[in-house]
Amino acid sequence: MRIGIIGAGLVGGTLARKLASIGHRVRIANSREPSSLTEFENDDGITPVWADEAADGVDIVILSLPQKAIGTLSESLKSTLMSVPIVIDTGNYYPVRDGNIDALDQGTADSEWVAGILGRPVFKVFNNIGAPSLKYKGTDDEGQKLGLTVAGPSGEDKQKVSELIVQLGFDPVDGGDLGQSWRLQPGTPIYCKDMTADEMRTGLQQTTRQDIGRYHEDRDQIEDFDAAMKKVGEFM
Numbered sequence: 001m002r003i004g005i006i007g008a009g010l011v012g013g014t015l016a017r018k019l020a021s022i023g024h025r026v027r028i029a030n031s032r033e034p035s036s037l038t039e040f041e042n043d044d045g046i047t048p049v050w051a052d053e054a055a056d057g058v059d060i061v062i063l064s065l066p067q068k069a070i071g072t073l074s075e076s077l078k079s080t081l082m083s084v085p086i087v088i089d090t091g092n093y094y095p096v097r098d099g100n101i102d103a104l105d106q107g108t109a110d111s112e113w114v115a116g117i118l119g120r121p122v123f124k125v126f127n128n129i130g131a132p133s134l135k136y137k138g139t140d141d142e143g144q145k146l147g148l149t150v151a152g153p154s155g156e157d158k159q160k161v162s163e164l165i166v167q168l169g170f171d172p173v174d175g176g177d178l179g180q181s182w183r184l185q186p187g188t189p190i191y192c193k194d195m196t197a198d199e200m201r202t203g204l205q206q207t208t209r210q211d212i213g214r215y216h217e218d219r220d221q222i223e224d225f226d227a228a229m230k231k232v233g234e235f236m
Contacts, residue, residue, distance in 0.1 A: 052080055122152060
């Protein structure tokens with residue numbers, strides 16, 4: 001498939017290399033000009049481009065951006081994204097990094113808000129696994145395949161995203177629709193934990209709305225965001 005990745009941090013960069021290694025044609029962009037992406041110049045199957053080019057004529061676009069960057073995407077890019085069959089959002093809301101976003105503080109799920117900004121459906125995937133685990137793991141120490149959640153509209157496109165997860169060496173776990181995707185967000189029981197699919201399903205069942213305040217408190221315990229996110233491989 002032709003896959004565009006917008007955001008070349010640890011998660012976006014890791015996905016670019018993994019996807020290219022299994023035969024997908026990857027275009028990658030950041031907020032600067034393509035020539036700034038020197039780390040990919042020797043990677044077969046990866047082409048640095050401008051953001052609008054990354055989304056033009058591809059089968060899937062992966063947005064791997066801080067939440068605060070979604071609101072600053074250009075109108076031309078948002079227009080191009082409307083014609084992309086599948087858009088994946090890997091992002092998470094961290095007020096310490098993103099500043100306070102009223103809709104998210106009031107309970108709108110992170111990727112549900114992204115879908116509203118873009119004016120189109122998205123799938124929440126790759127948001128709750130650290131980049132080192134994404135890069136090096138597909139199985140745990142006992143040889144069991146690790147789970148990766150996917151939340152978004154049911155149907156053929158969701159199945160295609162699940163198949164992509166399988167290709168990357170993980171076991172897809174249905175996280176429900178975007179309205180339920182708060183269960184995958186920072187501070188929740190399955191966030192950035194290397195779990196099997198069955199463990200993730202159990203964790204999702206144990207994630208309750210009554211505990212949202214506590215999940216947010218756990219999320220907001222981070223004081224040095226850059227150091228913490230680099231440690232888990234989440235910083236984008």
